[in-house]
Amino acid sequence: MSDTVLRMNHITKRFFSITALDDVSIDLYRGEILALVGENGAGKSTLMKIVSGSYPSTSYDGDIEIEGKSVSFLTTHDAEASGIEMIYQEISLNPELSVAENIFLGRLPRRKISWFIDWKKTFDTSTEALKKVGLDVSPTEQVRFLSTSQQQMLSIAKALFRNPRILVLDEPTSALTETETETLMSLIRGLRDRGISCVYISHKLDEVFNIADRITVLRDGHVISTTLKDKVSPALVVEDMVGRKIETMYPKVQVPIGEEVLRVENLTIPSRIPGKNTVENISFKVNAGEILGLGGLVGAGRSEVVNAVFGSLKKVRGKTFLYGKEVEINSPRDAIQYKMGLLTEDRRVSGFVGTMNIRENISLASFDKIFGKLFIKPLDEKKYVNTQFQQLNIKAPGTETNVLNLSGGNQQKVVLGKWLMTEVRILFLDEPTRGIDVGAKVEVYNIMTELAKSGVAIVMISSELPELLAMCDRFIVLYNRGITGHFSRKGITENKYMEAATGVLQS
Template sequence: MSYLLEVKDIVKDFPGVRALDGVSFGVNTGEIHALVGENGAGKSTLMKILSGVYPDGSYGGQVLVDGGEVRFDGIRAAERAGIAIIHQEFALVRQLSVAENILLGGELHSGGVIRREASLAEAEAALKLVGLEINPEIAVGRLGVGYQQLVEIAKALRKNVRVLILDEPTAALSEDESRNLLAIIKGLAARGVACIYISHRLGEVLELAHRITVLRDGRTVSTEEKTAMTEASIVTRMVGRELSGVFPEKESGTGNDLFEVSGWTAEDPASGMRVEDISFKVRRGEVLGIAGLVGSGRTELAMSLFGAWGPGLAGSVRLDGKELGITSPRDAIAAGLGLVSEDRKKFGLVLPSDITTNVTLASLDKVAARGVIDENAEILAAVSYIRDLKIKTPSPEQRAVNLSGGNQQKVVLSKWLMTAPRVLILDEPTRGIDIGAKFEIYGIIDRLARGGMGIIVISSELPEVLGLAHRILVMRSGRVSGELDGKTATQEKIMTLAACA
């Protein structure tokens, strides 16, 4: 019996990089097949071949559907064969409404006129499949990444899929939203849809998948039944050695007050979103965690403090007791703040530029003498971060757009580390980062804190918040709903404060 979808000896080259070097595995009808591997292992590249993004002829090996070889000349051809993909990087059109995005390419017409009522109903039905109750007429760009991801999934479900590929679909989702999505995927599989599921969250993979394929350096390491695997055995296959992931020991004695926010109220001029009456302190050497559900205002708080919303409406922000009066990100950087944004495409990276340019972008003063940029110093800086954060790239001249998702995130992190801020805000710093690299990043956060930096970590992964933070601020509906001591906090305590009252 042939597989519903099978790949055989797939090879894919990019200039200077062999991304795939002989990948083979098959997926059955109704099977959830997980694909795991380190950042840069080749997962997304393989999925782009399957979904027609890299067309016919640009790769070696075979793709088979129902036992017959297929060669897609584009995304439409893959869709006609029943293969749909939810990309790791969002593909929605920010300016269009939710409904327009969902129906894109399949609008309901009658005599050349788009049927608005019917279209909205259709979009609402699709949104229901992912448990989303939002107004389908609002622009997608106004939604947070968590909601955008669900819209993207709703869009794919509307097509007649036989194989649904999900490339890290839960990376941007909260605990609840992830659970909801996993249930949706299980339901689809029970109806015979095959799912290829890519994730760095191994707990999720073990819960969901029937079988697991591990990729390393563009090759298949193994395909096995889930029941034969544990988290440790997956990690060992992924990295080719054993890995003991532990959080760095937290230093208890933190220094004096460094960063103080009091009564901070701000509004996003674009969306009208607000954060209200926020007060907290970060001491020198302290890691403050911020937890909360998607949409609770964590990212918005970070953006507003960083000046992305212009001046605040009320309250004060002080560094070393001095009021900052930040009105733009430029002011924030000059004042000694850094922000690693969750939305790396919008705020973190210049995709067409190379790694060196991206890393040094916010610290040109450090690589320039009398206003002239020293290119050697720039490259040396980039090379040191490539080494420290293990960024997988053929050279510092590689363009950011050509890096894997996780490696892009490491470039964003490098950029802000290089500015050596007094206070560093990290918004979902390990989103899309593989498990080995995660612990490298935790180590870096710990080193920075020990060096006296004040660090704010926003994360939806509660073990990460609990493992890193000395104190945890929980947000709900744009306000602080409580504060917990890092030593005594638990997932339950955080969830209670985070859940809607």
């Protein structure tokens, strides 16, 4: 009996003029974790959407074998019936349904006699499934009230509930905390020990090296290499990914810190639970040229803080001062007028407009730059958009491509380009490098440095601790509604940061 569970042979997939996959062949062994890595747009998600039946077998060339038998999937149900579950890069739950209904989606247990849905069984089984992934939410909660990380854990619970033979995870940790990531890692290891095979897509190479048995690198729709993890170094993998050597991962340049740009005083933000606040009376400031790291664990209120200052979230109280003068910001429109920019954490919800192309999305926030007195100046718009398009190395046929047709990481770059194009004085970056490849990450860091040099005040949120510590000049850490740590660049360590973020250290 062969030890190969899945074999994909000579897969070629085109989207109109783009060849997303060009004669790709891979094997997946029983009880192994195969990491699939590569730059944004390399073809990772496309390859796995083929395995999961999202793209019907009629839409590509090549064939798939499962345990030596040729299969052809027309729908995701076909793939599920063969024991393949995929956790998608973009969360695909039904937000209007409850947690339990999402877990069971379309297969709620019925009572034998009455054929009514057996709610008790539904909830008991859901509770069990949630416990497996360590997710502490009620099965009756509506999914749209869950945080991004909770939704991600729920997607995982849902997939595991179906007892797959092959589990595909497309950047599962991009929205997870360190603890949740650890939970997931040990879950996946447990699956491997039970003979289940996993394909693990990630831009986080430390995770890949932590968990994978073998690593396959894709570049521009081709397999560049497949190696045993123990036989390769992260530097070599990166080289295969980008096709060149990367000298410095964090090109931080210390720039002179200027005058105070933004000061926030006594910011209090309500939570969903009446009478309870997410943060209370927190105050901080950012100067020109400074990058302030806003730290804390997921759920500590980091995103809420930047959204409240930006006017996209209501606050109980709190004053905002720009260059020492108090201003009233009650909507993102006000904030944009005061030359603030916010790169939101969840690009799907508030990052881009799906019906628009790259150019329209990038120029969305730059009205005064490209709107003449009354008319759009098409030439200027083209020039500015092209600059961003090239600088960020967005992978698409051109700026007229619809954003929905881009790979996840390239969508993120479009949203980033939108804010980089406005002449912002204050930029809030909420997980700016989530889902983007190493090469592009370095580009983002370079752009942050350039902005800092030109006097922009930046507030950065990132769950990737090495990146946060490397790029920021100063840090504040949120925990339990308040600020538990103030650190300088010199005074911070990962340990101190974690102590503050978990409330061990109280300032």
